[in-house]
Amino acid sequence: MKEYQETKVGSLTTDNMTIPPSHGLYRIAQEEVAAGEAVIIPFDNVAADTASAIAEARVWRDGELAKADIEIYKLEDAGSDTASYRAYRIALRDWPASQSFPDEPSKPLI
Numbered sequence: 001m002k003e004y005q006e007t008k009v010g011s012l013t014t015d016n017m018t019i020p021p022s023h024g025l026y027r028i029a030q031e032e033v034a035a036g037e038a039v040i041i042p043f044d045n046v047a048a049d050t051a052s053a054i055a056e057a058r059v060w061r062d063g064e065l066a067k068a069d070i071e072i073y074k075l076e077d078a079g080s081d082t083a084s085y086r087a088y089r090i091a092l093r094d095w096p097a098s099q100s101f102p103d104e105p106s107k108p109l110i
Helices: 022-036 047-080 083-097
Strands: 002-006 012-014 017-019 039-040
Touching: 012 022, 017 022, 022 039, 039 047, 039 083
Parallel strands: 002 039
Antiparallel strands: 002 012, 012 017
16 A cells, blocks of 8 residues: 655655645545555554654764764873763764654763
8 A cells, every 4th residue: 555654744755756735746645545546554653752762862972982082092192091981972973873863861971
């Protein structure tokens, strides 16, 4: 069965194509649904918010990984202990696989 995904602004998406309500294909999609040939999956604010939170958390994490690398290089150059930054970097890499990702309180700390 053909599926259309409703977007936040009321358009439909299918096959990597967005169909605005003003387009003739939108009417055809509605007819397909009425005939039982297709379904429209409603827009889900919760799923969209979750996807956004995950993307933001990954951007933050990637920035922190880069900063940790720089700190490790500085400490190595100075002949200092790098263990805490190495542990932080490992925690950052593992964070997306944790059950609490992307919740703010679960962010790894240095």
